[in-house]
Amino acid sequence: MTAFRADPAEENTMTATDGSRAGERELLPVASAARVRAALRELARPHRTAALCGLAVLVAATGTGLLTAPVLGHVIDLVAQGRPASAVTAPVVWLAVIAVAQGTMTALGVSLVARLGEGMLATLRERFVDRALRLPLERVERAGSGDLTSRVTNDVSVITTAVREGMPSLARSVLTIGLTLVGLAILDARFALVALVAIPFQVHTVRWYVRHAVPLYAAQRVAVGAQQQRLLGTIGGASTVRALRLTGEHVGLVGRASQAAVDLALRGTGLVTRFYSRLNLAEFAGLSAVLATGFQLVRDGQVSIGTAGAAALYFHSLFTPINIALSLVDDAQAASAGLARLVGVAGVAGETDEDPREAPSRARGPVPHGPPIRVRGIGYAYRAGHPVLRDVSLDIAARERVALVGASGAGKTTLARLIAGVHRPDSGSITVGDAAPGPDGVPAGRHVALVTQEVHVFAGTLADDLRLARPGADDDELHAALERVGALAWARALPEGLETTVGENGHRLTPAQAQQLALARLVLADPPAVVLDEATAEAGSAGARVLETAAAAAIEGRTVLVVAHRLTQAASADRVVVLSDGEVAEVGTHRELVRAKDRYAALWEAWSDGRRP
Amino acid sequence: MRVPAGGRDVLRRAITGQWRHTAGGAALAAGHQAGEALVPVVIGLVIDEAIAPGDGGALARWIAVLALVFATLSLSYRFSYRAAERAAERAAHDLRLDLTARILQPRGGAETGRLPGELVAIATQDAKRVGAVHIALTAAIAALAGLLAGGVALLRVSVPLGLLVLLGVPPLLLLAHLLGRPLERRSGAEQERAAHASGVAADLIAGLRVLKGIGAEATAVDRYRRTSRDSLAATLRAARAQAWHDGGMLMLTGVFIAVVALVGGRLAAQGDISVGQLVAAVGLAQFLLTPLSILSWANGEFAQGRASATRIASVLAAPYAVTGGGDGLPLPVRGRVRLREVFCGALRGLSLEVAPGELLGVVTGDPEVATSLLRVLGRSADPSPGAVELDGVPLSGVDPAEVRRAVVVAEHDADLFEGTLLDNVAAAAATPEAVPAAMAASAADEVAGALPYGAATPLTERGRSLSGGQRQRVALARALAADPAVLVLHDPTTAVDAATEARIAAGVREARAGRTTIMVVTSPALLAVADRVVFTDGGPSAAVGTHAELVHDNETYRATVLA
Secondary structure, eight states, X not given: OGGGSOOTTOGGGHHHHHHSSGGGOOXXXXXXXXXXXXXXXXXXXXXXXXXXXXXXXXXXXXXXXXXXXXXXXXXXXXXXXXXXXXXXXXXXXXXXXXXXXXXXXXXXXXXXXXXXXXXXXXXXXXXXXXXXXXXXXXXXXXXXXXXXXXXXXXXXXXXXXXIIIXXXXXXXXXHHHHHHHHHHHHHOHHHHHHHTTHHHHHHHHHHHHHHHHHHHHHHXXXXXXXXXXXXXXXXXXXXXXXXXXXXXXXXXXXXXXXXXXXXXXXXXXXXXXXXXXXXXXXXXXXXXXXXXXXXXXXXXXXXXXXXXXHHHHHHHHHHHHHHHHHHHHHHHHHHHHHHHHHHHHHHHHHHSSSOTTSOXXXXXXXXXXXXXXXXXXXXXXXXXXXXXXXXXXXXEOTTOEEEEEOOTTSSHHHHHHHHTXXXXXXXXXXXXXTOOOOTTSOOSSOOEEEEESOOXXXXXXXXXXXXXXXXXXXXXXXXXXXXXXXXXXXXXXXXXXXXXXXXXXXXXXXXXHHHHHHHHHHHHHOOSEEEEESTTXXXXXXXXXXXXXXXXXXXXXXXXXXXXXXHHHHHTSSEEEEEETTEEEEEEOHHHHHHHXXXXXHHHHHHHHXXXX | OOOOOSHHHHHHHXXXXXXXXHHHHHHHHHHHHHHHHHHHHHHHHIIIIIITTTOHHHHHHHHHHHHHHHHHHHHHHHHHHHHHHHHHHHHHHHHHHHHHHHHHOTTOOTTTTOOHHHHHHIIIXXXXXXXXXXXXXXXXXXXXXXXXXXXXXHHHHOHHHHHHHHHHHHHHHHHHHHHHHHHHHHHHHHHHHHHHHHHHHHHHHHTHHHHHHTTOHHHHHHHHHHHHHHHHHHHHHHHHHHHHHHHHHHHHHHHHHXXXXXXXXXXXXXXXXXXXXXXXXXXXXHHHHHHHHHHHHHHHHHHHHHHHHHHHHHXXXXXXXXXXXXXXXXSSOOOOEEEEEEEETTEEEEEEEEOTTOEXXXXXXXXHHHHHHHHHHTTSSOOSSSEEEETTEEGGGBOHHHHHHHEEEEOTTOOOOSEEHHHHHHTTXXXXXXXXXXXXXXXXXXXXXXSTTGGGOEEOGGGTTSOHHHHHHHHHHHHHHHOOSEEEEESTTTTSOHHHHHHHHHHHHHHTTTXXXXXXXXXXXXXXXXXXXXXXXXXXOEEEEOHHHHHHHOHHHHHHHOO
């Protein structure tokens, strides 16, 4: 019995051992600014024509719009010169024509800019998902799965907002500002020069803002994330909270997390309002400078009153586009941070030997059904100096069913994951079939499927979910796979049968049904070898038996390694491997090991004690 | 907490709860808008009184006035927006807490038919939207003030011109609204399709391990690419429609300004108004578009806020899962539990009797029976007909929180929470001393020993950093540490290895000595330590005996527990 005491430092605790304190997590990388720029250039390349056309049209639109002020100035001059009222009609007609032309061209230009931005965004998100799904699982786990999820949800949505709302208004604002200055210069170069008085105020304000806003918004994102996490934990565990009468405590915890987020949000508001207040100063400085200049020039007889009026109107109409452009600094900042995080992940895939173009399910060499698996002297540690497996060697014959047994913490799950190719051994090699091991001791290609207690029902129809495992499968094949794992009856009874939407926002499957679905996928994927880890543990004891029957059907004809929790699984296996403290302690058939009266026998004794009539 | 009747009520309470901030904010924001309206007026005055006559003293005076206007509008903007934002955040915070309290209410019922993610979205996004109504309200009041100020200024310049602008602007915006309406509806649907792409991506990432397990990455990537392209097409259609709508708005306002210039120019040419007044009028016509568009934006925010408030109200007003019965229990609780012909869910006339201090095993082949039994024992549901009694008192007459003080139901899939392992075990502990004993009895001490910082190790993502067996042991330790008069355990060791399970069985028996314990399990190790075992299918007849007797005499029982 003592031999099975848990080794203090291992097995399934891996995410706890290196993931429990945020500081110890090795988050996925973030790309440098230069790499982000390069990635953007590359994304923009196919849309170059659309981008140039869009820009040209927008420049024309903005330029046309700027004709409004001089035409108004002309009206003022006509009035000042005491011309008859009918003289204003012609320039006013021009105002209307300008408006129609500007509207049309703006619509066209914005559409083209949107095509550029949206096209780039779509390519980027596709590329990200492609890389993310091909990341080595080990890498994802070191980072914590939340890292990847937050990139695919938060970062993508921040960039989407920036592209969808920020880009068109930024393009238009910047063009308006630029061309207005040009317009001012045409009226009189001195107007444009004094208008620049506002710039130092604006530059200073933006720099001040960015300096304060970046760390504050980072803290705010963390607080909002913590609030979300807290709510999800509390609400997801509501029935536990009620059962243990923890309601008051949890409302308090949610309140604290929410208050922290509120406080930071209000600090952010303080910052934003100060930002705009300071920009008002720039507006005032610029406007008074333009008015004073107009005064001077009119008095010296260098420009007409109309021109001075037009200049003032020009400058006044700059307020809004400048505010829009500067306020987008915020979005741009967030979007570029998100972009760096997305591009960063794309870089990881490049570092691994898992070629993104090669479908990992396809074997490099042909592997017959039920290949032998040879494990030679492998060692593995999640943390240096704390080996979980030490010099483990193991042979699984073709189509053999081997059960892996041992106390919690003996290294069962780790060994299972190594054989399934999720982790790379630190030393030793694993061979599946006749394929030679790769350079890192990983089995070449992926022939070993892994089914764990973690189930996920993909959002979409049940048929789509199943077809993930075999894209071309027809309905008969789907039915056969469901039948084999004993799931056809409930699948047919769903409101729309195989076409029922399941997963998030869809029909909710029970944990046992979800696990049966996982086994049906396994049948369809039809891998030569399988590792089952706690695949039947989650359903509770009554459901477990249904699942065990289903699992037995799904793995027939394959080479199988089962991480056994119920010793009945071990008793029915061809052979049993007992792991203890990261080493192979015993190997043999159930009968042999029971007769050997060693560790397995003790374990069996404990298990079957209460079972004997 | 008062239960609001509907969305309107939620909205009204959110607003009245923060009225001080909102009122103050609106007053200041009105000052801001009025200031913005005054800027073109001052520009016009500078032209008339300083530039046209070439009066340097007037220029200095009017620039000083301009400085004053800017200072006022800037400061009032600053503090009005802060007040509005504070009101918004506070209202959202209060709603969040109300929702949390309702969801966690001992009588339950709020989660019925809703996924946790959905409830979290209501407590975050919808609460935020309702809060944001304060910002819209502040802005709308300010916009009205701006309209008023601009209108008065225009009418003072010239009554016909003022009337033209004031009467011309509303139909203009109405036209824009009508133009935008079908667009809004269509782009809403298309944006939903566009959002679908990121939903699919998140879903695939969430199932990453499963995809990797069967090598379905390439298929998933292909599928995602198709979704993404569909989304792109929908988004582009929406963006194009939006662009033409915006372009149309530009045309309309441009033509409107032209009309104002025509009328104003003619008035000025006839000498009815000055040049400066003409400039001011054109500036004001442009300015007035802003408050009016703010009003239509605020209208949209109110609509969203109302929809969110309705969702919040539906959670807050969700019917309780158990109603009636608010009494306490006679103390001390001795722990005699009796089920009298209970019908509830899969229970069809089950009767059961548990003596004080007994360790009872309940075995059933139907998981639904186990679930229903747990629900009635913890008063998450009331039997109908039938009764569950504790010390002779029907539970349906007792406050659910009081029931759970005496009866703790530890479900098979009980959740762990953020915090350290020790925090989790001690969360509901009767006394601090109960914790180490409970950890030893459930073999959670071994779990702690395997963690880098022992019992002080923080657990992440609802304990997902632990393995299934480790989680179960921590949850069991928590239940044992609560040390209730009646403890109901449901399959506490399904993912635990056999040797540890045997240790836990002995530990539970010792820890619960003299206290009533009901174990709804099929584990022979646990059943072997029970005083008595009831084998039921939820119906009135049940086989009763010790584990050994039932294994010996009852073939179905043997098949159920010894598979």
